[in-house]
Amino acid sequence: MTLESIKLFYEALKNTDLSVIERLVKKCLDEQVPPIDILNKGLIQAMGIIGQEFKAGQIWVPEVLLAARNMHAGINLIKPHLLKDKVPSKGKFVIGTVKGDIHDIGKNLVSMMMTGAGYQVIDLGIDVPRESFLRAVADEKPQLLGLSALLTTTMLEMREVLISIRETFPDPPKIIVGGAPVTQKFAEEIGADGYGEDAIAAVELSNRLISQGGK
Amino acid sequence: MTYKERILKAARGEWADHLPWVPRIDLWHNSNSMRGTLPKPFKQDASLDEIADYIGGGYHKIVPEFLKVRSPEDNIDRGIGVYRLWGMAYRPELIGVDREVKKEGDATLVTYHTPIGSVSCKYIYTEEMKRAGASITWITEHVIKEPKDYKIVGYIFKNIKIHPDYDNYLEFQRKVGDKGVAAAFANLSASPMHHIMKEFLDATQFYLEMYDHPKEMQGLSEDMEPYFDQIFRVLADSPAEVIFSGANYDEMITYPPFFREHIIPHLQKLADLLHPKGKLLLCHCDGENKGLLDLIPESGMDIAEAVCPQPMTKVTIREVKKAFKGKVTIFGGVPSVALLEESMSDEEFEHFMKNLFNEIKPGDRFILGVSDTTPPDAKFERLLRITEMVQDWGKLPMTE
Numbered sequence: 001m002t003l004e005s006i007k008l009f010y011e012a013l014k015n016t017d018l019s020v021i022e023r024l025v026k027k028c029l030d031e032q033v034p035p036i037d038i039l040n041k042g043l044i045q046a047m048g049i050i051g052q053e054f055k056a057g058q059i060w061v062p063e064v065l066l067a068a069r070n071m072h073a074g075i076n077l078i079k080p081h082l083l084k085d086k087v088p089s090k091g092k093f094v095i096g097t098v099k100g101d102i103h104d105i106g107k108n109l110v111s112m113m114m115t116g117a118g119y120q121v122i123d124l125g126i127d128v129p130r131e132s133f134l135r136a137v138a139d140e141k142p143q144l145l146g147l148s149a150l151l152t153t154t155m156l157e158m159r160e161v162l163i164s165i166r167e168t169f170p171d172p173p174k175i176i177v178g179g180a181p182v183t184q185k186f187a188e189e190i191g192a193d194g195y196g197e198d199a200i201a202a203v204e205l206s207n208r209l210i211s212q213g214g215k
Numbered sequence: 216m217t218y219k220e221r222i223l224k225a226a227r228g229e230w231a232d233h234l235p236w237v238p239r240i241d242l243w244h245n246s247n248s249m250r251g252t253l254p255k256p257f258k259q260d261a262s263l264d265e266i267a268d269y270i271g272g273g274y275h276k277i278v279p280e281f282l283k284v285r286s287p288e289d290n291i292d293r294g295i296g297v298y299r300l301w302g303m304a305y306r307p308e309l310i311g312v313d314r315e316v317k318k319e320g321d322a323t324l325v326t327y328h329t330p331i332g333s334v335s336c337k338y339i340y341t342e343e344m345k346r347a348g349a350s351i352t353w354i355t356e357h358v359i360k361e362p363k364d365y366k367i368v369g370y371i372f373k374n375i376k377i378h379p380d381y382d383n384y385l386e387f388q389r390k391v392g393d394k395g396v397a398a399a400f401a402n403l404s405a406s407p408m409h410h411i412m413k414e415f416l417d418a419t420q421f422y423l424e425m426y427d428h429p430k431e432m433q434g435l436s437e438d439m440e441p442y443f444d445q446i447f448r449v450l451a452d453s454p455a456e457v458i459f460s461g462a463n464y465d466e467m468i469t470y471p472p473f474f475r476e477h478i479i480p481h482l483q484k485l486a487d488l489l490h491p492k493g494k495l496l497l498c499h500c501d502g503e504n505k506g507l508l509d510l511i512p513e514s515g516m517d518i519a520e521a522v523c524p525q526p527m528t529k530v531t532i533r534e535v536k537k538a539f540k541g542k543v544t545i546f547g548g549v550p551s552v553a554l555l556e557e558s559m560s561d562e563e564f565e566h567f568m569k570n571l572f573n574e575i576k577p578g579d580r581f582i583l584g585v586s587d588t589t590p591p592d593a594k595f596e597r598l599l600r601i602t603e604m605v606q607d608w609g610k611l612p613m614t615e
Contacts, residue, residue, distance in 0.1 A: 016426045057506060060467075060470035060471070060472060060473070061422060061467050061468070061470055062422035062423075062425055062426070062470075065419060065422045065423055066422075066423065066426055069423060099343070100343055100344070100347055102353050102355070104417070104418065104419065105418040105419055105467070105468065106467075108418075108419045109467075151347075152551045152552060152555065152590035152592075153242070153246070153347040153348065153349075153590055153591055153592075154347070156557065156592065159557075180502075180503070180527060180528075181527055181551065181552055183526040183527070183552065183558060184526075185526070185558065185559075186552070186557060186558050189557055189558070190557075
């Protein structure tokens with residue numbers, strides 16, 4: 001894919017009209033562009049630019065969410081082709097806001113950015129009980145598990161989830177944590193594999209952990 | 216000087232005799248009372264104010280007690296962000312709307328029937344939330360679910376009549392006495408659009424709706440203007456010295472262009488009504504404010520309450536002070552994680568607090584508080600230790 005086509009993807013992801021990205025992806029498929037290239041060199045690269053713009057304070061959360069929604073639409077169109085070609089995802093990422101906490105905007109941003117970065121994301125939602133995290137790890141066998149909390153009252157639940165996961169699974173996923181009251185020190189204290197200050201940091205951290213061998 | 220005088224002096228940019236220390240402990244108190252874990256020497260039924268007296272700071276009477284109701288009517292409209300709580304200086308009346316209420320376990324389902332259609336919402340308060348000390352119910356089903364709902368919600372708000380309820384407020388003010396400032400509550404939202412964001416839609420959905428249904432959203436915002444205007448006028452004429460309007464500002468959620476377009480004009484409008492009458496405007500700024508720091512002094516806000524520094528946010532108190540240029544009083548400074556042993560050792564806490572006091576110097580326009588509240592598992596002795604520090608180092612102006 002050329003620089004020009006990345007620009008087209010970038011503009012399509014920022015467009016409020018969902019059909020623009022759908023038309024672009026369909027056109028690429030019609031032109032026999034390999035689905036993996038549409039994903040990696042089109043959608044993911046364009047989303048990466050948007051992520052950097054967000055990090056630099058050039059765009060704001062509505063634009064990121066809009067781009068993420070468009071990205072999802074694009075991925076849905078190429079997903080059958082990727083499955084047919086047996087293209088592996090970058091890694092599987094399970095995420096949820098821990099029990100007792102219903103805040104989801106931070107988790108949603110991480111979830112969307114991780115999808116945008118090429119991960120297969122399983123979002124368990126908000127107020128997720130420990131058992132649901134355990135079940136998801138057993139069923140999905142993710143390389144990464146993300147725990148989110150916005151409250152000082154619920155951040156301590158992260159430790160409980162983390163302990164349960166490590167006690168239950170001999171080969172547990174890497175566990176990353178984030179949310180307003182969570183700090184690097186707290187993450188270290190509870191033994192998390194990493195702390196993401198924001199959605200972009202969570203992606204960078206995940207990439208690092210995966211490159212070090214994932215699980 | 217009394218605590219009230221100290222707080223008001225700091226809020227007005229004047230010198231008090233001592234740095235005001237006003238810890239918020241409601242959530243901590245709720246949770247530990249419920250769990251039976253209030254520390255010695257307190258009895259398990261010790262009141263919030265009893266404990267505040269023991270700590271030795273002023274009373275934090277800013278955020279209303281959303282769950283302590285006199286009748287179900289007080290918070291039955293929580294799903295649309297409308298309250299009739301004890302201590303409020305106004306009372307909203309829904310006109311031309313039939314309300315249908317159903318209880319489903321921990322959930323309350325409220326349906327509003329209007330001549331142009333019906334909308335419904337659901338909120339919960341679970342045992343687990345009680346144990347965690349949650350101070351407000353959670354909305355699990357928002358009132359706007361489809362485009363037609365904007366008009367119906369608009370009808371509800373266009374027809375709300377705001378009545379002054381000054382006797383109710385005066386009772387609150389009398390109870391607080393000279394131990395603190397009884398803030399008169401306007402809304403958790405600062406403006407109609409902020410209200411739509413906070414109360415009517417899931418946060419993620421709100422932003423996407425800005426693209427998908429901008430006209431409907433704008434129409435609803437316009438329908439809600441009279442509701443805000445009535446509240447602003449009633450509060451400006453109230454006996455309160457401080458008015459609380461707007462909460463949870465955050466550079467990501469209420470990002471700078473949103474803050475500039477949808478929050479500042481309404482804060483300015485309210486401030487313009489309050490200031491000629493000698494009243495002050497307070498906002499609950501408990502989020503990540505780095506990107507909003509330069510905008511806050513333009514807003515007319517006098518007190519930025521629940522200002523939270525590193526390590527919970529990206530800003531230091533020094534940076535906040537610099538950005539506020541002496542126009543806005545900082546209320547806060549102690550991040551709630553500083554009170555948790557899981558997050559800071561005793562040694563780290565001491566170091567953190569010493570550094571904080573250095574940043575606060577010389578201490579003008581500063582009310583020391585916990586941002587945004589003391590967590591249930593806080594080490595209680597740390598609150599007492601802060602009281603000692605304030606006694607030792609808090610004489611104003613602070614020098615060495």
